[in-house]
């Protein structure tokens with residue numbers, strides 16, 4: 020067989036361990052860690068899925084090496100805790116049995132202890148230890164680690180490494196980046212010590228090297244050790260790429276793989292985890308440059324999800340291994356699809372940050388495009404029904420929720436008709452084609468459509484689901500995914516020729532002039548405003564409430580607001596639109612005055628309402644009826660897909 024991606028598919032040997040390919044799964048935090056620090060079965064299932072999906076290595080995220088001076092990540096490994104070693108062993112087994120190498124990330128968050136806690140007030144009660152005394156930006160005091168404490172932490176790294184090896188992990192990743200403790204020692208921004216751990220580069224590397232030596236002693240000469248380094252911190256007073264290279268050279272003798280990431284969690288979140296506003300692989304240059312100066316194999320990471328790009332990275336020698344985080348949430352089977360020449364079936368990550376925001380909001384994990392994520396134990400395989408239980412299923416509506424429902428029902432063996440009243444599938448996703456930074460969201464329709472067609476769904480375009488048409492199919496089950504309609508309130512002039520409803524912007528882009536007022540500062544309005552400003556237009560954003568985009572998730576929102584700020588969009592909060600004319604939008608302000616916000620073109624982005632009439636019409640069209648997505652309540656694609664999946668399982 021001729022592999023289309025020979026470089027990505029090629030095994031690599033680190034130490035004396037051979038990894039089946041060059042696509043590794045990045046550390047992503049487990050969610051059901053028990054109070055005693057044991058990893059729970061949900062997290063094990065979460066990692067196992069990435070192993071099933073074909074990754075070369077699967078990294079289990081941040082094991083806290085020294086709980087008495089840390090408190091960020093609850094996961095710990097301690098033989099004095101009943102079940103601790105057993106749980107770690109089950110996790111390593113779950114990965115190893117699918118042919119992937121289990122790796123474990125060893126970590127200490129230092130002065131940022133408590134970062135991941137949902138209840139932020141709790142972190143104030145934790146010990147915040149760093150290289151130096153100080154006060155964090157959020158006012159939390161930090162105390163300098165003493166020599167004795169440093170010795171103890173170094174010993175803990177060694178001790179835990181030995182246990183991890185015993186548990187069956189085949190590689191260890193030492194977290195030396197992203198602003199955590201080892202990075203704090205490496206960084207001139209955090210480290211102002213005047214002893215042998217501070218000052219010169221050699222001194223700043225001392226802690227990291229002691230840690231690596233302790234681990235090596237515990238695991239022996241041939242066991243692969245990986246070091247995660249931020250190639251550049253990308254902050255003033257931090258280190259840049261030049262110093263990143265010199266740090267890499269210091270560290271190199273003690274490791275088998277240098278993992279070059281970027282930035283810090285606290286200050287450059289959208290670079291460390293490249294947001295949708297960044298290029299894919301925007302940090303690859305760091306790995307590529309560092310690789311020129313070291314002999315040890317180098318890994319790269321950051322917004323990678325395109326097999327062509329990743330193949331080129333390895334083929335051209337920019338890196339030896341590519342890591343993916345979010346891309347393997349969106350599609351855990353991405354590595355298998357690459358090695359099996361099925362890349363047209365890859366579900367691409369949208370970089371919407373639902374994964375990270377859900378952790379902050381509910382301490383669980385979700386992915387917009389993959390309803391299994393965080394719920395892997397509930398079954399990542401759709402079990403077909405017995406032939407005598409096969410049903411006739413109609414799905415009304417071909418948006419993301421409807422498509423996912425249709426695909427899932429068809430995979431179960433049901434006979435599925437999908438009726439879409441428009442001539443095109445996609446529902447709300449159609450409008451995303453106008454925004455280059457959301458092209459993956461637009462392309463999602465094509466991917467789900469492919470899955471539906473492969474599974475034998477009868478897709479009928481230009482076909483409205485009515486009570487009659489559904490009954491004529493003799494449907495046993497009906498999934499109502501008829502979506503929502505834009506809200507266009509009766510504001511005088513809003514029906515004028517210079518107004519474009521945001522959902523139609525992709526069709527009417529050419530009609531939009533150089534000076535635009537976007538009415539509505541929700542997510543859709545904000546993202547449209549960003550795109551218009553990127554196109555060089557002069558944009559004002561008018562919002563009735565006192566803040567922008569409260570509907571965006573907590574990770575995406577600050578990055579979106581930063582774009583709005585950077586692009587100089589004229590934001591008018593607490594402005595209520597009174598009327599629209601050729602001149603712009605006349606608003607009342609919070610002070611009670613009237614102003615004209617000037618613009619020749621107006622975008623109406625004032626929200627959506629569920630298509631309740633269509634829902635009501637279909638209520639009795641089949642014995643089993645389930646309403647999902649926006650049709651049930653205007654929400655997110657995440658909800659639509661999740662509900663679509665489960666509706667299909669419930670038939």
Ligand SMILES: Cc1cc2nc3c(=O)[nH]c(=O)nc-3n(C[C@H](O)[C@H](O)[C@H](O)COP(=O)(O)O)c2cc1C
Pocket residue numbers: 045046047048049080081124194197280291292293320321322323342343344345346374375
């Ligand atoms: C949901 C999620 C959880 C993460 N948890 C960790 C973690 O526990 N430790 C860590 O070092 N990095 C963590 N990261 C960062 C990733 O390992 C990776 O560096 C980052 O997401 C960039 O890669 P990507 O663009 O392929 O997602 C996490 C990322 C995500 C998306």
